[in-house]
Amino acid sequence: MLLIDVVRVSEAVARTSARLGKIGHLAELLSRVGADEAEIAIAYLSGELPQRQIGVGWRTLQDPPSPKLVATATLTDVDALLTRIKAVSGPGSQAARKAMVEELFTAVTSQEQSFLLRLLSGELRQGALDGVMIEAIAKASDAASADVRRALTLRGWLPAVGAAALSGGVEALRAFKLEVGRPVAPMLAGSAPNVAAVLEKIGGEAALEWKLDGVRVQTHRSGDDVRVFTRTLDDITDQVPELVEAVLALPSTDLVLDGEVIALRPDGRPQPFQVTASRVSSKTGVPRLREETPLSVFFFDALRVDGADLLDLPYGERQQRLATAVPPELLTPRLVTGDLPAAESFFAEVVRRGHEGLVAKSLTSPYAAGRRGAGWIKVKPRHTLDLVVLAAEWGHGRREGKLSNLHLGARDPDSGAFVMLGKTFKGLTDELLAWQTERFLEIADGPTDGWTVALRPELVVEIAFDGVQRSPRYPGGMALRFARVLRYRPDKRAEDADTVETVRSLML
DNA sequence: TTCCGACAGTGGGGTCGCAAT
């Protein structure tokens, strides 16, 4: 199949706003792609590469060369070249990769260049990713989307699932099994604003688990072989020897467990997330690092114990199996209750201990990937500050022509100046975007670099955030984590905004 | 007819590894 065929379908999908229309376009193409190119087509049309990452980003993609006039490149051609690009390493590799990217772009038309540019930079923006592609695969292979979804949970990679469905139908989908050593797509949690809303969503009794601010780990053991995977299914086994040893010490030799690793201080309180993340992502000097910053692991789910697959069991039963396989000190602390006061005091307790919050889980839900909000719901405490808007950046895509990303500052009472603490674009409605664009242009102050518009520091905005972290980037040495806009405060002047001292007191 | 779950899009800060400077 030619690349241009895929490009044309992608453009049709982008032009179609109705989801069923997008699915129709995608399914039509899937029904005519050859078995040898199905994985490539599915990957491209859900915005990813079969090679996953190839070491090419926005910088390497600047200044594309002159295009061809006639489209002749096949999917196989493009895929082979991307595989070669990924394989490059060592000195001179950046130049070599850039040259090969030019080779690729020289071999395609401008229409194809535009598609590849967006695909390689991870911004396809055609309004269809995995969720829509799942439906398209189901339609093209005459299977139920639930079967596709379940196969994706077990296999972890949609193009492989789709290719199997297109050639083997429902039977091929049902043949996917949990395989020890190959990661499954992790189950994710939705969120709720408070404990009462969480209990209401779950409806009745729920298991409340501590939400630890660490790194998600899926751990597989087969005999003496242990593999550890992250949320995006990357293998980090070599970076977490403590976890490997802990799992090897368990009596069961056939396990798949879900949990969290976190660096704790000697007193048991959690280290800042930055410390855990740094430890987990460091590949060199691990023996020394584990002396300085040991990792603890807490498991909260069991997908397989002693040869039995547990994904379809209700959460409550999986918990019982987990408790037989893992000693209590490796289990995530939890409370099962339907009582609001009890749940709220449990929440207060976990926050007092310095942890992130709670995850509430339905006792009856099976383990299912990618369905945020169904069986698992998280809740965290919320902080707010009144900050001053110092500047704003022009938005992209559907925010084109709107001032979107806000630069936020706190007041320094000594100098009267404002200290930048980070940016946010979250929480804005279309109405608010339109309003603030107009308002910002009225108070624009001084030159802009074409991207950022500096503002007179007059507008006060109420910002919610999860915490204050140390920052090497901002002048105050601190930044807000997960800042989002709640509302503007027209009743407040810049002199009424919160101060850097207030922010600093929250960093502990 | 209204409500709500699922999805895609729009980006945030921090850190590491590697290559280039």
Add this chain to the structure above:
DNA sequence: ATTGCGACCCCACTATCGGAA
């Protein structure tokens, strides 16, 4: 030694579609 880039860890929120109620 420092800087730039790519990748990935954590993530919140809104708009929209379309099926459920």
